[in-house]
Amino acid sequence: MTIILTDTSWNELWQKTSDRSKDFETSDRGKIPNVCNTYDWQVELRSGLTLSIHEVELTEDIVWTRDRWDDSQFGLSFFLSGKVRIERYSLTDETDESVGKYYSECNCNFKETEWWKAGEKFSRIYLKIEPQQFFQSFGEQELEQIPIYLRQAVIGDRVQPYYQQREITQQMWMVLSNILKCPYQGLMKRMYLESQTMELIAFHFQQCQEQDIGDRHFPTKNLSDIDRIYQAKEILLKNLESPPCLIDLARQVGLNEFKLKRGFRKVFGTSAFKYLHDYRLEQARQLLALGDMNVEEVALKIGFDSRSYFASSFRKKFGLNPKQYFQHCQKSL
DSSP: OEEEEEHHHHHHHHHHHOEEEESSEEEEEEEETTTEEEEEEEEEEETTEEEEEEEEEESSEEEEEEOOOOTTOEEEEEEEEOEEEEEETTTOOOEEEETTEEEEEEOTTOOEEEEEOTTOEEEEEEEEEOHHHHTTTOOHHHHTTSOHHHHHHHHSOOOOOEEEEEEOOHHHHHHHHHHHTOOOOHHHHHHHHHHHHHHHHHHHHHHHHHHHHHOOSSOTTOHHHHHHHHHHHHHHHHTSSSOOOHHHHHHHHTOOHHHHHHHHHHHHSSOHHHHHHHHHHHHHHHHHHHTSSOHHHHHHHTTOSOHHHHHHHHHHHHSSOHHHHHHHHHHHO
């Protein structure tokens, strides 16, 4: 049996079963009957930096729709066991998050769906970074050495969606092991975990710098080009009904077509028009759920001239055709 969860239903189940303890660190352990055993532990190590460990062992397959994100949340997530399939709507195609990999991200209020399989134990170490607080003591030259998606949030207070997956290196594995086997308690534990966490972040930044140097075709250190990629995204989203073609879009933002295509995929993990396609469908889903427009009106609103193509695309992404989804939402009201 597959269980459908939302953030709200998960929190309701969790509140009934969790056993919480709290000192300078917080831990929650619980068993949700016929769903999972779960353990969550976290500690704020310094202003703008939180370390957490998550473990889940499922007894049933789960499809989890998540839509409650913190606008300013950046993070690094290291997968220690298990595999989860995830789609971040309007940000990435479906991706596997599995042992041996880690990702850097900015959630930025993007919705996602996760597919979890029963019988697997999923565990990860997650670092939450709040850029304005974490980097407040860094000088201008130091900030030039951090990844562009973080630098934009610090210097310009700009929060942009971002996701990139990488391999966990041998150096990272050693630090992750040290975190799990921390031999200290109290103040010494906090100091030790902060030092190990900072080392993980340093290794991540090193990988980013090495990629910048190795990628000659797309100069990620050039803030002007990055800004143009984000500008291209904004132009697409502001013109859902009649977006420009790729050549015109490239001309509007001052890039050649090849550079725009390569840059968009590098920044957002997918092509410009796959990004637009997924964004349109997510907007359609939200409009249908509101119930103020019928299916044809929604299709036109988001730029689908063909109702049949809209219906097939919607069904492929969400498992129901638009009319079925509309009727389902009306019954739930």
